[in-house]
Amino acid sequence: MDAISKSVHKFSYDLLKEILKSEQKKNIIYSPFSIVIALKMVMSGANGQTKSQMEKVLHLLQECPSLKECEEELQSDIKGLLSNQKDKKYELNIVNGLFGEKTFTFLDQYVQLLKKEYNAELQTVDFKKNADPERQKINEWVKCLxxxxxxxxxxxxxxxxxxxxxxxxxxxxxxxxxxxxxxENTREGTFHVNKNEKKTVKMMSKSGKFKFLALPELKSKALMLPYEGDLSMIIVLPDEVDGVNELLSKANPDLLTTWAQRKNLREKEVDVILPKFKLEHGYELVQPLKSLGMTDLFQSKADLSGMSNTKGLVVSNLAHKSYIEVNEEGTEAAAATAVGIGVTSLPIRESFNADHPFIFFILRNSDFLIFFQGVLFSP
Incomplete structure (x- = not known):
């Protein structure tokens, strides 16, 4: 697991705990990678304490020998994903956009950096006179992508x-x-929302050899379900019906680091039962990021002098939305992050019956870089 994957893991878990403060027992789905890219585009124009706070919250300095090395590694990974998305076995499309008020003057070096490093071409808009129509156009752009x-x-x-x-x-x-x-093996089955509540849902099933890991220290077990290509879904299932809250309280980046360290473990014969589910959710991330220590970015002391010589730039909102659908064929998932800136032997068969709340990840097999993370409380 490389430094960038570790940084995304740590940030993802920090953010998950902040989300849980206001989203108790609600289904959760978000893309830590999408959020990190959006914040990194802002950080490219940040200086001083504003930039330092962002580096700390994103765990960039803790995982790399130097910030320069960490930034170069992250940029290389982002550029690789942006330029090499045509895997014939799956679709993974990552697109960045920069929309600027036509009367606003950017520093040329910032515009060129976003174009070079993020494939984000500057598109001029008229927020002063047509803010809402421009907002709708941006939303349509996101919807299409x-x-x-x-x-x-x-x-x-x-x-x-x-x-x-x-x-x-x-x-x-x-x-x-x-x-x-x-x-043909999908049947109606019981999903235990908690010890006192249950519902009937469509449960899929299959058997085969899968990477499986018992996690007794977390009173859970984990299963890797590979996609065609180099991505997989990892599901972490508590042993107890009501165990997900305890699991979430103990959740930390070591959960996947443990798996990554043992990723060459032998596959086991596993009987898998998994609900079909579809989740979509949106989050306003200003308050969670403030709580994590990224405070200056959202107030008048923000230093975004790497974007423009204009004084008083401040991030006024940071929105994120995600969607995922899991069925017999595979998975469809999407997410978007928006930053608004304003002035101001005989094998033993294992059973993996996901009939109660669990955590899941969609990640890259080679380095466990998390693209999506979520918690299913109720299909």
Missing amino acids: TNGKITNLYGEGSLNESSVIALVNTIYFKGQWAKKFNP
């Missing part, structure tokens, strides 16, 4: 006449299971 899955990313009023910059990252994934679930 996520195959219609992410709608209304910028909510009504989130972009107004004081807005000067809108930064957007979108990520769309559609993959087929390496070993598909047979639809």
Whole structure:
């Protein structure tokens, strides 16, 4: 697991715990990678304490020998993903956008950096006179890039006449299971929302050899379900029906680091039962990021002098939306992050029956870089 993957893991878990403060027992889905890219585009124009706080919250300095080395590694990974997305076995489309008020003057070096490093071409808009129509156009752009899955990313009023910059990252994934679930085996089954509540849902099933890991220290077990290509879904299932809250309280980046360190473990014969599910959710990330220590970015002391010589630039909103659908064929997932800136032997068969709340990740096999993370409380 490389330094960037570790940074994304740590940030993802920090953010998950902040989200859980206001989203108790609600389904959760987000893309830590999308959020990191959007914040990194802002950080490219930040200086001073504003930049230092962002580096700390994103764990960039803790995992790399030097910030320069860490930034180069992250940029290389981002550029690689942006330029090499045509895997014939799955769709993984990552697109960045920079929308700027036509009367606003950017520093040329910032515009060129976003174009070079993020493939984000500057598109001029008229926020001063047509803020809402421009907002709707940006939302349509996002909707198109996520195959219609992410709608209304910028909510009504989130972009107004004081807005000067809108930064957007979108990520769309559609993959087929390496070993598909047979639809004929899908049956109605019971999903235990908690010890006192249950519901009838469509449960898929299949058997085969999968990477499986018992996690007794977390009173859980983990299963890797590979897609065609180099991505997989890892599901972490508590032993107890009500165990997900305890698991979440103990959640930390070591959960996947443990798996990564043992990723060459032998596959086991596993009987898998998994609910079909579809989740979509949106988050306003200003408060969670403030709580994590990224405070200056959202107030008048923000130093965004790497973007423009204009004084008083401040991030006024940071919206993120994600979508995922898991069925017999595979998974379709999408996410978008928007930053609004304004002035101001005989094998033993294992059973993996995901009939109660669990954590899941969609990640790259080679380095466990997390593209999507979520918690299913109720299908």
